[in-house]
Amino acid sequence: MSFPEIQQANVSYETESRPKTHIVKAAHGFAFEVKKGEHFRVVDLYGEQVVDFAAWVQGTNLREKLSMAYTRFRLNGVTPAVGEYLWTNNDDPILKLVEDTVKVHDMTFMSCFPKMYEKEGRPGHRSCASNIAEAMEPHGMKDHLDVTDPFNIFQNTPNYSLKRLGSSKPGDYVEFEAMQDCICACSSCPYDAEGFNGGKITDIAIVTGVPAKA
Numbered sequence: 001m002s003f004p005e006i007q008q009a010n011v012s013y014e015t016e017s018r019p020k021t022h023i024v025k026a027a028h029g030f031a032f033e034v035k036k037g038e039h040f041r042v043v044d045l046y047g048e049q050v051v052d053f054a055a056w057v058q059g060t061n062l063r064e065k066l067s068m069a070y071t072r073f074r075l076n077g078v079t080p081a082v083g084e085y086l087w088t089n090n091d092d093p094i095l096k097l098v099e100d101t102v103k104v105h106d107m108t109f110m111s112c113f114p115k116m117y118e119k120e121g122r123p124g125h126r127s128c129a130s131n132i133a134e135a136m137e138p139h140g141m142k143d144h145l146d147v148t149d150p151f152n153i154f155q156n157t158p159n160y161s162l163k164r165l166g167s168s169k170p171g172d173y174v175e176f177e178a179m180q181d182c183i184c185a186c187s188s189c190p191y192d193a194e195g196f197n198g199g200k201i202t203d204i205a206i207v208t209g210v211p212a213k214a
C-alpha cells in the first residue's frame with residue numbers, strides 16, 4: 001500500500017524525519033514512541049479490523065496514561081470528533097484526533113484478554129491485552145494485568161453487541177497529533193468469533209512522522 005498524499009507532502013516538510021510505515025502483523029501488537037507535536041496514523045489496511053490502542057506519557061513509569069474513563073468524562077461519553085482530545089488519568093490531553101475517515105470507534109470495551117478465551121474453551125488464543133503487554137515489555141510492563149482500557153479504533157459495537165457491524169474499509173485511518181511525548185501501543189484484535197473483525201484478522205499499519213497539514 002502506498003501513501004501518495006504523504007509522499008507529496010514531503011516537499012514542504014520542515015524537519016529531517018520522513019513518514020515511516022510499520023506493518024503490525026494480524027493478531028499481534030506493536031509499541032512505538034512519538035514526540036510532542038508529531039502526527040501519526042493508524043491504518044486499517046484491509047477493512048473491518050479493530051485496533052486496540054493505548055498510550056502512556058513518557059517519563060512517568062507508565063503511571064500517567066490514556067484513560068478512557070477520563071476521556072468519556074471530558075467528551076460526555078461520545079467518541080472524539082476531529083479536533084477533540086483523548087485524555088490521561090491526570091486530566092491532560094495526550095492525543096488530538098486530527099483526521100478520521102471512519103468516525104465509528106469504541107471507548108467502552110476492555111481489550112480481549114487471555115481468560116476470556118480460556119472461558120470460551122480457547123486457551124492460549126492471542127489477545128489484545130497480551131499483545132499490548134508483550135509490545136510494552138521493553139518499556140517496563142510486566143504482564144497483561146498492567147494494560148489499561150483501550151481506545152478501540154474502528155470498533156463498531158453499540159450497546160456491547162459483539163457482532164459483525166464493521167464499518168472501516170481498506171485504507172481507512174485515524175490520524176493523531178501527540179500532545180505530549182508518549183509511548184503508544186496497539187493490537188490488531190485477534191477476536192475472530194461470529195464474523196467480528198470481518199471474520200478474518202488482518203495486518204494493520206502505523207505511520208509515524210506524518211507531516212502536519214498546513
Ligand SMILES: [Zn+2]
Pocket residue numbers: 052111112127128129188189190191
Ligand atoms: Zn482484541
